[in-house]
Amino acid sequence: MSAPNAAGWRPEMSAAEGAAPPTSSGDRGLMLEEKLIFELAAPGGCGVDLDQPQGEVSPALGRFRRAEPAALPGLSEPEVVRHYTRLSRQNYAIDLGPFPLGSCTMKHNPRLNERVARLPGFADVHPLQPVQTVQGALAVINELAHWLITLTGMHGVAMSPKAGAHGELCGVLCIKAALEARGEHRPVMLVPESAHGTNPATAAFAGFAIESIPAGPDGRIDLAALKGRLGPDVAGVMITNPNTCGLFERDLKTIADAVHAAGGYVYCDGANFNAIVGKVRPGDLGVDAMHINLHKTFSTPHGGGGPGSGPVVLSEALSPFGPLPFTARQADGSIRLIEEADAAAAGHPHGFGRMAAFHGQMGMFTRALTYILSHGADGLRQVAEDAVLNANYVLRSLDDVLEAPYGHAGPCMHEALFTDHGMAEGFTTLDVAKGLIDEGFHPMTVYFPLVVHGAMLVEPTECESKDGLDRFIGSLRAVAERAKAGDPSLKAAPHHAPRRRLDETAAARKPVLVWRDPA
Ligand SMILES: Cc1ncc(COP(=O)(O)O)c(C=O)c1O
Incomplete structure (x- = not known):
C-alpha cells in the first residue's frame, strides 16, 4: 500500500493490494484518500491573521464566555480549498457520470x-x-x-x-x-x-x-x-x-x-x-x-x-x-x-x-418551472418517451446475462429490473454493485423492490446518450459475467476506491457522526 502523504492524500491505490483485475472501461474508480479536516491540522493553528482582541470581554457573555480556545483545525486557505476539492473528487455526482439508481430519477440538472x-x-x-x-x-x-x-x-x-x-x-x-x-x-x-x-x-x-x-x-x-x-x-x-x-x-x-x-x-x-x-x-x-x-x-x-x-x-x-x-x-x-x-x-x-x-x-x-417552460408540453412528453426507451434498451441489452423477472410481461417503463438468479454459488447482487464501482460507475439500486430476490433496479433516465448507455451496459455485462463465472476477485471489489467493503449495517445503525480528538 502506498503511504499517505503529509496531507493525508494517497494519490493512487496499488492494484496489488487485492490483485485487482483490469476494468473493461479502462476507468479506475475513485482513488483519493482524505483525512478529516481535524486530522489534517492540530487545533490551535490559524490560517488567517486576526487582530488580537482589544479590551475586556463583555461581562454580558456570562457563562457563554469561552474558557479555552475552540478546537478548530488551523489550515491555510489553499489547504482548506484542496481539502474540500479532494473530498468533492471522492464523491460520485450526476455531473461526473450516469447515476443509474432505480427509483431515484437522478437526471441532469440543467444549468x-x-x-x-x-x-x-x-x-x-x-x-x-x-x-x-x-x-x-x-x-x-x-x-x-x-x-x-x-x-x-x-x-x-x-x-x-x-x-x-x-x-x-x-x-x-x-x-x-x-x-x-x-x-x-x-x-x-x-x-x-x-x-x-x-x-x-x-x-x-x-x-x-x-x-x-x-x-x-x-x-x-x-x-x-x-x-x-x-x-x-x-x-x-x-x-x-x-x-x-x-x-x-x-x-x-x-x-x-x-x-x-x-x-x-x-x-x-x-x-x-x-x-x-x-x-x-x-x-x-x-x-x-x-x-x-x-x-x-x-x-x-x-x-x-x-x-x-x-x-x-x-x-x-x-x-x-x-x-x-x-x-x-x-x-x-x-x-x-x-x-x-x-x-x-x-x-x-x-x-x-x-x-x-x-x-x-x-x-x-x-x-x-424553468425546466417545464424550456421543454414545453411536447418536450416533456419526449422526456417520458426517451426515459422509457432508454430503460427498455438496457433491459433488452442485458436480459441474456441477467435475469429480467418481468421481461416476459412486455416493455418496462423507466426502470429495468434484474435479479441475482444464475450467479455462481456465493455470488450476489452486492458483488455486482461493488464491481461496477471499479468500472467507474455508481451502482444501480440494489435489493429493492423487496418482492424480487437480489433485485437490481436500473434507471438510466432520458439524459443518457446511446453511447453512454452502451458503455454502462458493457461494464454491467462484464461484471455480471464475472459473477456468473465465480471470479474470486469480484468478492473483494471495489479494488479501485479508497475503501473496500464497509460494514453497511453498522454504518446505518451505529453511525459515528462526531469527531473526537483521540489524544
Ligand atoms: C416511488 C417513490 N415514492 C416516494 C419516494 C419518496 O420521495 P422523497 O425521497 O422525496 O421523500 C421516492 C423516492 O425516491 C420514490 O421513488
Missing part, C-alpha cells in the same frame, strides 16, 4: 435552471416579506401550480410539502380530513406489494392500519385480491404508478372506480411521474391525490436527503381539505397568499392545517 434560481429576485426573497414586494416569486409558484394541475389533469395542488414522502403525508391527511368531514371512521389503508416503501410508512404515520395486497405473476396489483378487500373500514389505497418493479399499473382506472364505489379514496405515488409525464393524466384515471417529486421529474437537484419538493395534486373531492397557504390570482392580476385569516372568505374553510411554516421550496420551484 439554465441554476441561472434562473440564482437571480436575486428569486434567491434573496424572504417568506415573511409583504406580498406586494414578492409578486414575481408568488407568480412563479402560481404558474408552476397551474402546470402541475394541467399535466396531471387534477383539480388543485398543495405546493408546500418538502419531499415525496412529505407529499404522501399531505395527501393521506387530506383523505383523513375528508373522511372525518363525512363523519366516517375508516381505519384501514390498503397498500399493494408493488408500492414504494414510503407508502405504508406514511399511512402508518398518519394513524392507519396497513393491509398489504399481493402482486400477480406479472408484477402488478392482484386486482381480484384488492377488490375482495374493499369495504366500509377501508379509507383508500396507496398505489405507486409506475410501480416499484418499473411497470405501469394498467388496472388503475378499474381499481379507482371500485375504490370510489366502496367509499374510499385513491392515493397515487407519483414519484415516478417521469415515465408518464405528458402521456397520461392521473386525474383521468380516478386518482384523488398524488405527489410529484420536483427533484426527480422536473430535474431539480437532489440526493443526500435534500433539498426536495413534493407538491401534491388533488381531485375535486379532496381539494377542499388541502393545506394552507396557497396562492390565488386576483381579478386585478395580482397574486394573493391565502392563509388562515383568509381561508374561509376564499372558499377554503376545511384545510387540515399546514405542512410547513411557509409556501414551499422556492429554489426548487424556480428550477422546476
Whole structure:
C-alpha cells in the first residue's frame, strides 16, 4: 500500500493490494484518500491573521464566555480549498457520470435552471416579506401550480410539502380530513406489494392500519385480491404508478372506480411521474391525490436527503381539505397568499392545517418551472418517451446475462429490473454493485423492490446518450459475467476506491457522526 502523504492524500491505490483485475472501461474508480479536516491540522493553528482582541470581554457573555480556545483545525486557505476539492473528487455526482439508481430519477440538472434560481429576485426573497414586494416569486409558484394541475389533469395542488414522502403525508391527511368531514371512521389503508416503501410508512404515520395486497405473476396489483378487500373500514389505497418493479399499473382506472364505489379514496405515488409525464393524466384515471417529486421529474437537484419538493395534486373531492397557504390570482392580476385569516372568505374553510411554516421550496420551484417552460408540453412528453426507451434498451441489452423477472410481461417503463438468479454459488447482487464501482460507475439500486430476490433496479433516465448507455451496459455485462463465472476477485471489489467493503449495517445503525480528538 502506498503511504499517505503529509496531507493525508494517497494519490493512487496499488492494484496489488487485492490483485485487482483490469476494468473493461479502462476507468479506475475513485482513488483519493482524505483525512478529516481535524486530522489534517492540530487545533490551535490559524490560517488567517486576526487582530488580537482589544479590551475586556463583555461581562454580558456570562457563562457563554469561552474558557479555552475552540478546537478548530488551523489550515491555510489553499489547504482548506484542496481539502474540500479532494473530498468533492471522492464523491460520485450526476455531473461526473450516469447515476443509474432505480427509483431515484437522478437526471441532469440543467444549468439554465441554476441561472434562473440564482437571480436575486428569486434567491434573496424572504417568506415573511409583504406580498406586494414578492409578486414575481408568488407568480412563479402560481404558474408552476397551474402546470402541475394541467399535466396531471387534477383539480388543485398543495405546493408546500418538502419531499415525496412529505407529499404522501399531505395527501393521506387530506383523505383523513375528508373522511372525518363525512363523519366516517375508516381505519384501514390498503397498500399493494408493488408500492414504494414510503407508502405504508406514511399511512402508518398518519394513524392507519396497513393491509398489504399481493402482486400477480406479472408484477402488478392482484386486482381480484384488492377488490375482495374493499369495504366500509377501508379509507383508500396507496398505489405507486409506475410501480416499484418499473411497470405501469394498467388496472388503475378499474381499481379507482371500485375504490370510489366502496367509499374510499385513491392515493397515487407519483414519484415516478417521469415515465408518464405528458402521456397520461392521473386525474383521468380516478386518482384523488398524488405527489410529484420536483427533484426527480422536473430535474431539480437532489440526493443526500435534500433539498426536495413534493407538491401534491388533488381531485375535486379532496381539494377542499388541502393545506394552507396557497396562492390565488386576483381579478386585478395580482397574486394573493391565502392563509388562515383568509381561508374561509376564499372558499377554503376545511384545510387540515399546514405542512410547513411557509409556501414551499422556492429554489426548487424556480428550477422546476424553468425546466417545464424550456421543454414545453411536447418536450416533456419526449422526456417520458426517451426515459422509457432508454430503460427498455438496457433491459433488452442485458436480459441474456441477467435475469429480467418481468421481461416476459412486455416493455418496462423507466426502470429495468434484474435479479441475482444464475450467479455462481456465493455470488450476489452486492458483488455486482461493488464491481461496477471499479468500472467507474455508481451502482444501480440494489435489493429493492423487496418482492424480487437480489433485485437490481436500473434507471438510466432520458439524459443518457446511446453511447453512454452502451458503455454502462458493457461494464454491467462484464461484471455480471464475472459473477456468473465465480471470479474470486469480484468478492473483494471495489479494488479501485479508497475503501473496500464497509460494514453497511453498522454504518446505518451505529453511525459515528462526531469527531473526537483521540489524544
Ligand atoms: C416511488 C417513490 N415514492 C416516494 C419516494 C419518496 O420521495 P422523497 O425521497 O422525496 O421523500 C421516492 C423516492 O425516491 C420514490 O421513488
